[in-house]
Amino acid sequence: MPEVRISTLDVNRINELADFSRQIHPRLIDARKRISWFLLGTPFLEEIENTPALITLDTDGRIAGQFMLNDQEWYYKNLKYRGVFGYDFFIAEDHRRSGMGALLLFKAVRGERVFFGVGLTPAAEKLYEAAKIKKIGVLKKFLWVNKPFSSAGHVLSYMFKWNGEISGSNCDKVFPAKAFACSLVFKLIQEPPVEKYNPYYDPDVIEFSRSTGFLRWRFFDSDIKYYFYYCSDYDVPLFFVVRPVLRKGLKLLSLVDYKSPVRDGKALGSILKAAKSIARVMGFDGLVSAGSYESINKAFAKEGFLPVGKPAPIVSTFRDDPLTGDNPDVEVCITMADADLDLNFGDDQ
Numbered sequence: 001m002p003e004v005r006i007s008t009l010d011v012n013r014i015n016e017l018a019d020f021s022r023q024i025h026p027r028l029i030d031a032r033k034r035i036s037w038f039l040l041g042t043p044f045l046e047e048i049e050n051t052p053a054l055i056t057l058d059t060d061g062r063i064a065g066q067f068m069l070n071d072q073e074w075y076y077k078n079l080k081y082r083g084v085f086g087y088d089f090f091i092a093e094d095h096r097r098s099g100m101g102a103l104l105l106f107k108a109v110r111g112e113r114v115f116f117g118v119g120l121t122p123a124a125e126k127l128y129e130a131a132k133i134k135k136i137g138v139l140k141k142f143l144w145v146n147k148p149f150s151s152a153g154h155v156l157s158y159m160f161k162w163n164g165e166i167s168g169s170n171c172d173k174v175f176p177a178k179a180f181a182c183s184l185v186f187k188l189i190q191e192p193p194v195e196k197y198n199p200y201y202d203p204d205v206i207e208f209s210r211s212t213g214f215l216r217w218r219f220f221d222s223d224i225k226y227y228f229y230y231c232s233d234y235d236v237p238l239f240f241v242v243r244p245v246l247r248k249g250l251k252l253l254s255l256v257d258y259k260s261p262v263r264d265g266k267a268l269g270s271i272l273k274a275a276k277s278i279a280r281v282m283g284f285d286g287l288v289s290a291g292s293y294e295s296i297n298k299a300f301a302k303e304g305f306l307p308v309g310k311p312a313p314i315v316s317t318f319r320d321d322p323l324t325g326d327n328p329d330v331e332v333c334i335t336m337a338d339a340d341l342d343l344n345f346g347d348d349q
Contacts, residue, residue, distance in 0.1 A: 044082070066090055068086070068089075074206055086115060101123070117339075173282050206331070224243060238267055265302070272303040287305075
């Protein structure tokens with residue numbers, strides 16, 4: 001096997017990495033900008049010169065593989081931890097038999113910080129199994145259909161290209177300033193919430209940071225336009241985040257993120273009702289989202305959402321009992337905002 005060199009990403013190689021990443025996301029217009037925001041902009045990165053992302057170099061010193069790792073904070077048992085989310089694990093096709101992928105993955109998951117990953121290709125799944133990385137949950141995708149007959153027409157138009165190409169996913173209408181659910185009012189805000197906002201986490205569930213710094217980076221500093229709806233009228237602050245997407249000919253509203261107590265089905269039900277009201281008013285074909293916690297998924301079902309696609313495994317090096325390596329009854333709460341799942345690499349645009 002030829003010598004494989006693995007190193008952390010030097011920020012001076014961002015342009016080279018952007019060129020390499022176009023093999024993964026050929027539709028992405030400005031890969032450098034996206035990498036700079038998602039990797040270097042996170043508030044949990046302590047030193048910009050010391051990113052957790054890993055690259056492999058061929059014998060000529062060129063990038064031949066990457067495993068992007070994103071610094072995160074997560075909470076469990078009333079304690080805060082540092083961790084990393086893995087995404088965009090990719091090896092150039094002409095190096096896939098070299099063993100480079102296995103070495104890169106082992107290096108990524110054996111760092112000091114707890115590793116989390118969501119969604120696996122068959123090849124990556126085998127490597128995770130070999131590295132003894134356990135599954136700690138699954139992320140299920142859900143779809144609520146607003147206009148069944150209209151939606152079917154859009155899918156057929158997409159498949160058979162009737163009337164030419166379907167237009168992009170951005171909606172010309174102005175998003176409503178308020179969304180209502182029963183007695184609750186969700187207001188569209190342009191800055192992260194500050195007044196009365198204190199993040200809260202269930203001590204018995206792994207949850208990821210929703211600090212003001214996270215919200216600013218993830219939704220307000222992005223080159224993607226997100227719509228952030230906030231409610232301060234409940235026992236604790238509630239919010240949800242949406243954006244338009246075009247998937248398989250369907251003009252959908254993506255419920256990217258939501259925050260409510262994980263065991264409070266009433267609160268999440270109000271969020272889903274408010275998000276559905278926006279989809280109705282603006283004429284979207286439906287609303288798409290994802291959930292990993294049982295009571296949250298029950299709330300989706302209660303509000304008429306249907307499971308779609310294949311559930312995505314959630315893997316981690318987390319051990320609830322470090323002595324035995326066991327994870328008895330561990331539960332994890334993840335949304336599309338916790339990894340790169342909502343980013344428009346795969347949108348039809």
